[in-house]
Amino acid sequence: xxxxxxxxIDNITVAVAPGTTILQAARQIGGEVTPPAMCYYSKLEGxxxxxxxxxxxxxxxxxxxxxxMPKLVASCRxxxxxxxxxxxxxxxxxxxxxxxxxxxxxxxxxxxxxxxxQAGECHLQDLSYEHGASSxxxxxxxxxxxxxxxxPYIQLHMNRCILCYRCVYTADQLTGKRxxxxxxxxxxxxxxxxxxxxxxxxFIGNVIDVCPVGALTDKTFRFKNRVWFTKPxxxxxxxxxxxxxxxxxxxxxxxxxxxxxxxxxxxxxxxxCNTCRFDKKQASDWKIEGPSKIDRHSVIAxxxxxxxxxxxxxxxxxxxxxxxxxxxxxxxxxxxxxDIELSKLxxxxxxxxxxxx
Amino acid sequence: MKQFSAEQLNQVQAIIARYPEGKQKSALIPLxxxxxxxFGGWLDxxxxxxxxxxxxxxxxxxxxxxxxxxxxxxKPVGKHVFEVxxxxxxxxNGSDEIIxxxxxxxxxxxxxxxADGLFTLKPVECLGACGYAPxxxxxxxYKEFLTKEKVDQIIEELRTASKH
Amino acid sequence: MSKKILLEHAHIExxxxxxxxxxxxxxxxxxxxxxxxxxxxxxxxxxxGLRGRGGxxxxxxxxxxxxxxxxxxxxxxxxNADESEPGTFKDRYLxxxxxxxxxxxxxxxxxxxxxxxxxxxxxGEYAWIPDILEQAIAEAKANGWLGKNILGTGFxxxxxxxxxAGAYICGEETALIESLEGKRGxxxxxxxxxxxxxxxxxxxxxxxxxxxAAVVPIINMGGDEYAKIGVGKSTGTKLLSVCGNVNKPGxxxxxxxxxxxxxxxxxxxxGGIPNRKKLKACIPGGSSVPILPANLLLKTAKGxxxxxxxxxxxxxxxxxxxxxxxxxxxxxxxxxxxxxxTMSLARFYNHESCGQCSPCREGTGWMYKILKNIxxxxxxxxxxxxxxxxxxxxxxxxxxxxxxxxxxPVAAAIRHFRDEFEWHINNPVEAQTRNYGLAHYADPIHVPxx
Numbered sequence: 001x002x003x004x005x006x007x008x009i010d011n012i013t014v015a016v017a018p019g020t021t022i023l024q025a026a027r028q029i030g031g032e033v034t035p036p037a038m039c040y041y042s043k044l045e046g047x048x049x050x051x052x053x054x055x056x057x058x059x060x061x062x063x064x065x066x067x068x069m070p071k072l073v074a075s076c077r078x079x080x081x082x083x084x085x086x087x088x089x090x091x092x093x094x095x096x097x098x099x100x101x102x103x104x105x106x107x108x109x110x111x112x113x114x115x116x117x118q119a120g121e122c123h124l125q126d127l128s129y130e131h132g133a134s135s136x137x138x139x140x141x142x143x144x145x146x147x148x149x150x151x152p153y154i155q156l157h158m159n160r161c162i163l164c165y166r167c168v169y170t171a172d173q174l175t176g177k178r179x180x181x182x183x184x185x186x187x188x189x190x191x192x193x194x195x196x197x198x199x200x201x202x203f204i205g206n207v208i209d210v211c212p213v214g215a216l217t218d219k220t221f222r223f224k225n226r227v228w229f230t231k232p233x234x235x236x237x238x239x240x241x242x243x244x245x246x247x248x249x250x251x252x253x254x255x256x257x258x259x260x261x262x263x264x265x266x267x268x269x270x271x272x273c274n275t276c277r278f279d280k281k282q283a284s285d286w287k288i289e290g291p292s293k294i295d296r297h298s299v300i301a302x303x304x305x306x307x308x309x310x311x312x313x314x315x316x317x318x319x320x321x322x323x324x325x326x327x328x329x330x331x332x333x334x335x336x337x338x339d340i341e342l343s344k345l346x347x348x349x350x351x352x353x354x355x356x357x
Numbered sequence: 358m359k360q361f362s363a364e365q366l367n368q369v370q371a372i373i374a375r376y377p378e379g380k381q382k383s384a385l386i387p388l389x390x391x392x393x394x395x396f397g398g399w400l401d402x403x404x405x406x407x408x409x410x411x412x413x414x415x416x417x418x419x420x421x422x423x424x425x426x427x428x429x430x431x432k433p434v435g436k437h438v439f440e441v442x443x444x445x446x447x448x449x450n451g452s453d454e455i456i457x458x459x460x461x462x463x464x465x466x467x468x469x470x471x472a473d474g475l476f477t478l479k480p481v482e483c484l485g486a487c488g489y490a491p492x493x494x495x496x497x498x499y500k501e502f503l504t505k506e507k508v509d510q511i512i513e514e515l516r517t518a519s520k521h
Numbered sequence: 522m523s524k525k526i527l528l529e530h531a532h533i534e535x536x537x538x539x540x541x542x543x544x545x546x547x548x549x550x551x552x553x554x555x556x557x558x559x560x561x562x563x564x565x566x567x568x569x570g571l572r573g574r575g576g577x578x579x580x581x582x583x584x585x586x587x588x589x590x591x592x593x594x595x596x597x598x599x600x601n602a603d604e605s606e607p608g609t610f611k612d613r614y615l616x617x618x619x620x621x622x623x624x625x626x627x628x629x630x631x632x633x634x635x636x637x638x639x640x641x642x643x644x645g646e647y648a649w650i651p652d653i654l655e656q657a658i659a660e661a662k663a664n665g666w667l668g669k670n671i672l673g674t675g676f677x678x679x680x681x682x683x684x685x686a687g688a689y690i691c692g693e694e695t696a697l698i699e700s701l702e703g704k705r706g707x708x709x710x711x712x713x714x715x716x717x718x719x720x721x722x723x724x725x726x727x728x729x730x731x732x733x734a735a736v737v738p739i740i741n742m743g744g745d746e747y748a749k750i751g752v753g754k755s756t757g758t759k760l761l762s763v764c765g766n767v768n769k770p771g772x773x774x775x776x777x778x779x780x781x782x783x784x785x786x787x788x789x790x791x792g793g794i795p796n797r798k799k800l801k802a803c804i805p806g807g808s809s810v811p812i813l814p815a816n817l818l819l820k821t822a823k824g825x826x827x828x829x830x831x832x833x834x835x836x837x838x839x840x841x842x843x844x845x846x847x848x849x850x851x852x853x854x855x856x857x858x859x860x861x862x863t864m865s866l867a868r869f870y871n872h873e874s875c876g877q878c879s880p881c882r883e884g885t886g887w888m889y890k891i892l893k894n895i896x897x898x899x900x901x902x903x904x905x906x907x908x909x910x911x912x913x914x915x916x917x918x919x920x921x922x923x924x925x926x927x928x929x930p931v932a933a934a935i936r937h938f939r940d941e942f943e944w945h946i947n948n949p950v951e952a953q954t955r956n957y958g959l960a961h962y963a964d965p966i967h968v969p970x971x
Contacts (some may be wrong), residue, residue: 048711050878054919062680071917077710100914104883137907140890163876181417182705183424184875185688187886194420221431375638375681377595385703386686390645398820412703425705425875426686428645444869445606445808445862446764446851457692482605482689482869483808484612484646486769497648 003084009033010090010318012275020073022075023054025173027265031314035088036098036127038105038212039164040076041267047169048076052101057063060085072097090318095131102131107138108187109213110159117212120227123266124162134206142314146188150180151198151277153205153219159260160191161215167191167207174271175201191215194307202241209260220278221249221257230256232294235286241273247292248283261292338353359396359407369411380413385422388412389429398438399430427481435470435477440494441503443480446487455491455503456480462512467470475519476512524750524776526738526758527731537653539660542621543589548596550740552631555674561610562633566736568744569669570756575692575729576847577599578805578923582893587716588634589724596724600627600648600733601697605689607808607869607964608776611760612730612772614772618648619734620657624680626733629740631678634726634820636677642697645686651854654682689873693717693921694727696875707877708921731760751777755830759848765803768792768809768855777830781805784829785852798854801959803939805834806846808866809926811933812963813843822966855959859941860952863934864892866970870927883923888931895942898949906940909935938962 010033024042026034032177035056048054054076058069063083070215072094075086088094096328106128115120145158163182168191171178179201180193195198199207208216230249237244249257258277260268280286298307316322343354361369371387375445386406389400396404405419423429430438439459443452456467459478462470470477486492489501500511525531535541542548554562567582588596600623604612616623623641631639643650658680661667669677688706690696695709698720719725735757741746748756755777764770768787770794775784784790785800793802800815821827822841827834831845853862871885891908894900912928918924935942941957 024636049920052878052880052920053916074710074920079712097914101879101918104879105885105913107887138887140887143886162879163875163882178415178417183419183421184876185425185705186874186876187874187882189882194417216857309434360792375640375679375683377638377721382703383683383701385686386700388644390684414703418704421705424705426645426688427872428550428687443865445804445865446608446863448865449765449851449853449857475709481687482872483605485604485610485613486771487608487610487764487851489610490764490770494646 003221005080007080007082007084007086008057009086010088010314011320012314014316018078018079020080022056022058022078022080022084025049025059025080026086026088026114028073029314031312033088033314033318035075036123036130037076037265038123038127038162039166041166041169041210042265043267044166044169044173044210047164047166049074051105051164053098053105053131055097055101056092057087057091058084059091060086069125084203099129099133102128103133105162107136108143108159109162110142110144112160115223116157116160116214117217117222117227118160118211122214123212143187148192148196148284149198150193150196151200154208155219155222156191157215157217157218158192159190159214162213163189164212166210166212168218170206170207170210171199171201174206176204177201202273202275203271204281205274206260206268206271209262212266217255217258218277220281225249225251225256228235232292234261234292236289237276237280237286237323239273242276243270243272244276245270246272246276248286248288250283253283255283255286359404361391361395363439365391365395369380373412382414384412385419387416388467389419389423393429397428397433398436402493411521416482426447427504431472436519438477438479440484442484442490442494444483444484444488447492452491453504454507455493455508458505458508462508464481475515502509524758527622527734527760527772528619528749528774529614535872537618537620537657539621539657539664539837542619542913546741547621548625548661548664550625550737551666554632554670554740555672555676559633562629562740565744566633566739569735569739569747570754571735571739571747572754572756572831573729574731574735574759574848576606576809578845581732584716584793585634585658585726587714587719588726589695590635591724595637596679596722597726598627598631598634598639598721599640599694599695599697599701599720599725599727599869600640600641600730601727602647602691602728602730603685603697604647604847605644605692605873606847606849608764608804608851609762609807609847609853610648610764611762611772611848613647613650614762615730615734616647620653621661622658622734622737623654623730624661624666624870626736628661628671628678630726630728630733630736631680632671632676633659636726637677638681640701641680641682642691642701643682643684644691644957645684648684651684656907658682662842663892669886671950673874682809683765686865688875689869690875692767692922692949693707693923694696694702697727698725702857705875707875708923710920750864751830752828755832755845759829759845761829761848761850763791763852764851765791765850765852766794767852768795775829777828779829780819781827781829781834782961784850784923791850794852798856799882799959801855801857801962802853802859804843804849804853805829806844807849808851808869809922809929810844811842811934812853812863812937813928814937815959816963816966817841817937820842820966824966839929843933856956858896859934859938860892860896860945861900863931864889864896866930867892867927868921874927876921878920878924880915881919881927884911884924885927887911888915888927895945896952898953900942900949902943902946904946905935905939 009026035054037054038051055072056075061064062081152154183192235248246262248255260272371382372384372387392404406416409416409419491503492501530545563585571581572578596738685691691700691706693708696706700706705926716726758774758776761773785794803818804812821836835846836842871889874881874885876882912931915924916928945952
C-alpha cells in the first residue's frame with residue numbers, strides 16, 4: 001500500500017490513494033461522517049458538484065499548504081491532499097449550509113410522498129429527515145411542469161425532479177444514444193425529450209434506479225404497492241443482454257418489481273437490462289438467492305427481517321470521548337435492565353421477569 | 358424539407374473549419390443563429406434536427422442548447438420582435454413605461470404577437486446598453502434612448518415597410 | 522484625473538479602419554512583442570500590475586503564469602466579450618470604436634501564451650459587432666499581422682469571432698468555454714481550472730476585452746511605466762461605463778486617482794445628476810456589487826474621501842464598502858425606489874441562473890418572489906429577515922459566482938436601506954403611489970470613535 005495519503009475527516013484519519021475525493025475518503029470511514037450526496041454517483045463519470053448537499057469545510061488544505069479553503073467545497077468533486085483536515089458534522093457552518101440546501105431542494109418539491117412510488121427509498125426523504133426543518137418558509141405556489149409521456153416503462157414526474165443530471169449521464173454512458181436531456185434553464189430547466197418521444201433503449205430502465213427522488217419511476221410498478229410492504233430478495237437469471245443479477249421486490253410469491261442491486265450508498269452494483277427489469281415478473285423467471293442485505297437506515301429496513309446491519313457508532317471518535325449521559329435510564333427504571341436479554345425470554349416479557357433479581 | 362442554400366452551406370463549412378477536427382459541435386450556436394434567420398425567425402424540431410444532422414450530433418444535444426439561450430425562439434414569433442430591456446439601469450430611466458406603452462399601442466401582452474403577425478413584445482434582461490436607456494433590440498440592431506414618440510415612429514416605419 | 526491610454530485615439534475619425542489606426546501608432550506593440558520571448562511578455566504584464574477588468578480583479582500576469590504547457594497539446598486564448606453585467610457596456614464601446622486595439626492586444630497575448638487559434642466570444646445581442654471585428658481581423662490579416670508566420674517569426678495565429686445567444690452566465694469563464702464548445706452554458710466544477718483543462722480540455726486563458734486591450738500600452742510603454750499610472754495595486758487606467766441618473770452617461774477612462782465625488786459631479790465625467798436632484802445611492806461596479814447610500818459612497822466609514830480605485834471602493838468590506846467590479850457605475854437619484862430596483866435585479870439573476878446547482882436555481886426565484894411581494898404591497902415584516910436568510914444561504918454555496926452576484930445586491934439593499942423596506946411594508950398603499958425618497962441616506966456619516 002505505497003503512496004497512500006492521509007486525510008482527517010471529523011477527527012478520524014484515513015489513508016487513501018492520491019486522487020481520491022473527500023467524499024470517497026469519507027465513505028471509506030462510513031457512518032455519519034460521510035456527507036450525503038444527491039447528484040454524485042461514483043459509477044457515472046462527470047456526475048456530482050451540482051446539488052451542493054455534500055459541501056464540507058476544509059479547515060486545513062494540506063501538510064504543505066495548511067491554509068484553510070475560503071469557501072465550503074463540494075466533497076464529491078474535491079480531491080484530497082496529504083494532511084488535509086476536513087470538517088463535516090463537526091462544522092456548524094456545514095450543517096447550517098446543508099440545512100439551507102435541503103430547504104432550497106424542498107421549496108418547489110410537491111411533497112406528494114403519500115402518492116409517490118419512491119417513498120420509502122427516496123434519498124430526498126432521508127435527507128430532509130436528517131437535515132431539514134419541520135415546516136417550510138416558502139409561501140408561494142410551487143413550480144409545476146407540463147406532463148410528458150416518455151413511453152410505456154418509465155414514468156416522468158418532472159415536478160419532483162431535483163435536476164441531479166444522473167439520468168442524463170446514465171443515458172449518455174450506458175446507451176450511447178441519449179434521447180432525453182435537460183431543456184430550458186434556471187428554475188424552469190426540465191428533464192425532457194423535447195418531442196415527447198418514448199425512451200426505448202435496452203438499458204434506459206437504469207435511469208429509474210439512479211434517480212434519487214420520484215421523478216423517474218417504474219411504470220410497471222406504478223401504484224401497485226408501497227416499497228416497505230414488499231420484501232427484497234436477490235435473484236438472477238441467464239440474461240443474454242446483462243448480468244441478470246437483480247433484486248426482486250416480492251410479496252408472497254408475487255414479484256412486484258425488479259431493480260438492480262444497490263450498495264450501501266444506494267448506488268447500482270451492476271446495470272440491468274429492460275427485459276430483466278420490466279418483463280420478468282414471474283417468480284419462476286428467476287433463481288432466488290435469498291433475502292437482500294439492507295443497511296440503509298431507511299424505512300425499507302423497518303419492514304425487513306434479516307441481515308439488517310446496525311449502523312456503526314462513530315460519536316466517541318468524532319468528539320474524542322464518550323458522550324456524556326444526562327441520565328442513565330437504568331438508574332431510574334426497572335425495565336430494560338442491562339442484564340436481561342429480552343430476546344432470550346420465552347414468549348412476551350412480564351413484569352415478573354424484571355423482578356427476579 | 359428545410360435546407361440551407363449552397364452559399365449558406367459554404368458558410369457552414371467555413372464556420373466548422375474554425376475548430377479543431379472532431380470539435381464541430383462548437384459550430385452549434387452559430388448555426389442555430391443562421392437557421393433562425395433563414396427559417397422564419399424561430400426554431401422548430403425539423404430545423405433543429407437538420408442542424409443535428411449537419412453537425413453529426415444527437416438531436417437532443419441541439420434541443421438542449423437551443424432551449425438554454427434566450428435569443429433562440431422555440432415558438433413562432435412575429436416578423437419584428439421588440440426585445441425591450443427591463444433590468445435595473447433601464448428601469449431607472451423608464452423602461453416600465455415604454456413596455457406599458459408598447460402593450461397599449463399594439464394591444465398585446467408580454468410574450469404575445471399581434472394578430473397581423475407583425476410584432477412580438479418580449480421584455481428581456483440587460484442588453485448592455487445601460488447608458489443609452491431605455492432601449493430595445495430590434496433584429497440585429499439596438500434602438501436606444503426610447504421615448505413614446507420614438508416607439509410610434511419605429512412601429513410606423515415597420516408597418517409601412519411591410520406593405521411594400 | 523482623466524488619462525487616456527486605451528481611448529487615446531478613440532475620437533479620431535476612421536480609427537475603426539486599419540489605415541488610420543496604423544498611422545496613429547497601431548500595431549507597434551506587435552512589432553515589439555514578437556521580438557521578445559513569450560516569457561518576457563508575461564513578465565512585463567506581471568510588472569504592470571494589470572488586474573482583470575472583467576470584474577474579479579485577479580492579477581492578469583499571475584493568471585497567465587498558471588497556464589499549463591504540456592508538450593504537444595495546443596493552448597488557447599479566449600477573449601471574454603460576453604459583457605452582460607447590468608450597468609456595464611465598456612467592452613462594447615472598445616470593440617465598436619477601436620476594434621484594432623483589441624485585435625492588437627490579442628495578437629500579443631496569443632504570442633505570449635502560445636495560442637495559435639484565439640477566439641473572441643461575444644454576447645449574441647451585440648449582433649452587429651462581429652462584423653466590425655471580422656473586418657478588422659481581415660484587415661490585420663491582409664497586412665501580415667495575422668495568419669501564418671507573422672513578421673517572419675514563425676508564429677502562426679488566427680482569431681475567430683463566436684457569437685453567444687443570450688446568457689449572462691456565459692460571462693463566467695468555464696460557462697463561456699462550455700458555450701464555445703457548443704453546449705449549454707453550465708459552469709464547470711473546479712478543479713480542474715481552465716489553465717489546466719479549458720477549451721476542448723486544453724490549457725486555456727480567458728481574459729476580458731479591456732484586459733487584453735490594456736496589454737498593448739503595457740508592451741508599448743513597458744510594465745514598470747504602466748504600473749506608475751494609478752495608485753497602489755490599482756495600476757493603469759480603467760474604463761467605466763456610467764448609467765442611471767446622470768447628465769452624461771457613457772464610457773470614461775480614468776487613472777484611478779480621482780474621487781468618487783469628482784467623478785459624479787465633474788463636467789469631465791458624469792456631469793452631475795439631471796434636474797439638480799440629489800444623489801441617493803450608487804452601485805459602483807456593475808449590478809452584482811453592493812449598493813451604497815450616498816453618504817457611504819462619497820466617504821468611507823473612516824470619513825476619508827472615497828476614491829475611484831479597487832482598494833478605496835472596497836474600503837470597509839461589505840459592511841460599509843463595495844467593489845470596483847466590472848466598472849459599471851449605476852447612479853440612483855433621490856426619486857428612485859430601492860425596493861423596486863432591487864426587485865428588478867433579483868428578477869435578472871433569477872432569469873439568468875443556469876439552473877445547475879440548487880441554491881441558485883431555487884434561491885434566486887425565491888428572493889425575486891419575496892421582493893415582488895414587498896414591492897407590490899403584500900410584504901410582511903418577517904419577509905425582510907427571511908430575505909436576508911435566503912441570500913445568506915445562497916452566497917458561497919454555489920458552483921460559480923452567479924450565486925454571490927445574486928445574493929450581494931439583496932444583502933446590501935437590506936443592510937443599508939432596511940428602513941425603506943420597512944416603510945414599504947408598513948405603508949403598502951402609499952408605496953404604490955410614491956417613493957420613500959432620499960430620507961437620511963445622504964446625511965453625514967457617523968464615524969465611530971474607537
